[in-house]
Amino acid sequence: MSYIQLQIDNQCIAARRGQTILEAALENGIHIPYLCHDPRLKPSGGCGLCLVEVDNVVQKACMTRVLDGMQVKTKSDIIVERRKKKLNEIFADHWADCLAPCTLVCPAGTDAQAYIGLIVQRRYRDAVRLIKQTNPLPSVIGRICTRPCEDSCRRNLIDEKVSICFLKRFVGDRDLFNTNRYIPKTKLPTGKKVAIIGSGPAGLSAAYYLAI
């Protein structure tokens, strides 16, 4: 692997050829603000916060490869102004910062972001437990839902949506055929009875949530 030398904020650093300025800076303990950079993903240049000046031209540090002898500034009035502008643009249309858009548009309000996170960690039973807090029929809904969550998935802005519905179906089916399937605790009987008319998804859901 070959190394090159560049200067960031007048500090001489060595970087691997092919690295981006952001990667080289972070590896050398130099802070450049960023939001969309993730070492596991191809750089998208989406947030526009990692601005630096390279030989007096403003560039995105996550999209610019290091070159021998490069002079990089991470702080200057123009950079700070442009970062502020970018941040304001991000705030202007980010209504879903606190709740993921997939959850906001789900008619059942299922926390898709959280159960996908649990599936990633292979915590399948916890994922089913979470889904069933708002949707008692993940295997069925994982097949027939019109998937508004996937239309609103922010990954659409980068490449393609996350297969939220199939993930739900996957954990639902896994649980269904598991001898130790997740069965929530039911409440103690109150002595009262409720008659539910119909045994479709709505009736079954009503019975389920009345019992737990």
Ligand code: SF4
């Ligand atoms: S990436 Fe898509 S699935 Fe994941 S939390 Fe965001 S909107 Fe939901």
Ligand code: FES
């Ligand atoms: S980290 Fe978002 S554009 Fe560079």
